[in-house]
Amino acid sequence: MLRHLRDAGPRSRARIAVETGLTKGTVSSLVSELVERGLARDGEVERGGAIGRPAQSVELDGRRIGGIGVEINVDYLSVLVLDLRNSVVVAHRVALDVQALAADVVLDAVTDLAVRALDECARLGVVPIGMTLAVPALVDVEAGVVAFAPNLHWHQVGVVAGVVDRLAARTGARPGFPIKVDNDANLSVLGEFAMGSVAGTSDLVYLTGATGVGGGVIVGGRLLRGAEGFSGEVGHIQLDPAGHVCGCGRRGCWETMVGLAGLFRMAADAHDVVRNPSLDLDQRLEVIRRRAEAGEPRTLDALSRVGAALGLGASVLVNVFNPRALVLGGYFASLGAYLLGPVMCELRARVLALDIGGCRVELSRLGFTAAARGGAHVAFETLLDDPTVVAVAGEW
């Protein structure tokens, strides 16, 4: 019922009874229990038209519980805590050259960031309910292990055990909430599906632009995971056998054409400020944007070539999935104004179905926060399955 309230929005007890098939008595008693636990509260009075008396609506509360999403990416770590209503409680990002560090050192830094978020939650009176780590990788979700992350140079890294052990060492006790790890693009598309501009769109392809290119897909309202959880690997589609050498060792992969390294290479010489890896990514992208706004020809040419290559690869996915919406995330969103034209041009030329099969193309409004938001959002799953994991107010 908590899930219904979250997905369907505020509504009267009577309406919940009709929609869930429960009796009014059961709904009332379940609602009372949710209210006691701070997960629901009385909302506005619903006036259902001329007939019937106005009914008190029930809405989601959950301002006192937090889902935690942590993103490990090539250039940064970020943490985001959402309450049950998807409002941001805590958000931090730190620049980190993850490729240059051993996995152990990165997990130390992840733990630092998690402890910082947990401390802030404690200060705010927010109880952590779960944590999800997002990694640009093939992930064995069941085992909590990153199987292979080409752009981090990680093989078989036990991310969940590593973070749990470190948190236990730092805080003196094993964390009292579940910790999971998943692919960043999978979590991003779940974030977009839950709270992005395409929320609720049941056939969805999401592309995240960073050092690599990740894909997350919703088919019929459900995340496409594949037989062993390794779906959505789109960055290494070979689009040009004569292209640049990729981080994976192959040639002409899509991400050599549309990943950040490709953009920076096309846009500037080796010693240019945008190719300085010690600068924060946002600053480098801001330089690109300013140059584009000023009409600098090399920057505009680079963006136009990246846009065309983005459209070329995206056309494969639109032909294969025929999604209702294609969402461009990560840096594709922040520089979207310059990419969208060439993307649409390629899609129109290359998608077989008329009018690109009825697919809308949108720039993510969640940007670089999509993966951490999705991670925080799915961290509430345990609670939705069993709301009694949250104590009633008096027991805190």
Next chain:
Amino acid sequence: MLRHLRDAGPRSRARIAVETGLTKGTVSSLVSELVERGLARDGEVERGGAIGRPAQSVELDGRRIGGIGVEINVDYLSVLVLDLRNSVVVAHRVALDVQALAADVVLDAVTDLAVRALDECARLGVVPIGMTLAVPALVDVEAGVVAFAPNLHWHQVGVVAGVVDRLAARTGARPGFPIKVDNDANLSVLGEFAMGSVAGTSDLVYLTGATGVGGGVIVGGRLLRGAEGFSGEVGHIQLDPAGHVCGCGRRGCWETMVGLAGLFRMAADAHDVVRNPSLDLDQRLEVIRRRAEAGEPRTLDALSRVGAALGLGASVLVNVFNPRALVLGGYFASLGAYLLGPVMCELRARVLALDIGGCRVELSRLGFTAAARGGAHVAFETLLDDPTVVAVAGEW
């Protein structure tokens, strides 16, 4: 319950009651009704171990009803009638240069073939229950219209209305069963899922090799249709920007590398017998196979290049879907012995997940009949939804 009996296999009335949640009395009365209509019959006696008395099992019958699948392809038309147990009742194929003919003329020929199958059904006492037409095309299933078939040069052809009208004109009455049209690769993967070597495998990618290359995908046990039914368009993935010009007008599409025209071009000179379009496709493929068996270098080289290109494109789909099985159909199956080696080699080199993500690669045992089989199979849907569309024996 009929659907349960078909999908789960022979079982006792008691077991059906447990599995469906119906009472034993209801199951017995429903079974009697199915038996009266010739859709079920008593099967073997089930001995459930030491305890309990042996129980009479019930099994699917339906030998007196037929689902009709008709395939319209570039080089041939075929018809196949299956009974409810997926046994072939009628099967015919005729060579036809569909590209060279107007759609009206092709629909005339389709009607001829359908009438021939209907006559044979009548002679055998088999009642037609539905007909599905398979076309290598973007299909508007709801409207019964082929939106676009690049290799047939068809745009907006009202296939269902065309066949219904022609059948009515030929037989003096509108057909008494539903007629539908769908994409050939979609129907093929449904055929493989129902009765191929990978039957029941819930994450499945199927590729059909013919003039074009079609893709059909099962995700979580359901056909991937996409937002508007236009999913699975894989033939025009651009794998080489410097490649051959495709029938679609673009350059370097996958099907220029692995479609039949590509194979024949690589394997033989212009005046060679295998490049004679007036010969039956099976004969031309048989010539290729005999030359390969004899070790003819140009043929072997052509097959090896087609196999590598097939693996290259398939690696995109395996990375994107992470399927449990990849099924190669059409001519990819008939020449599979020569293609499988290079396909596996490319998949191992290009799929990011270890051991190609646990994906089995199989040659279709249904070959060129997969689309018509799938069409015949789904033609029973109306019956499964409502078994009373079949009259009881005495009423025939």
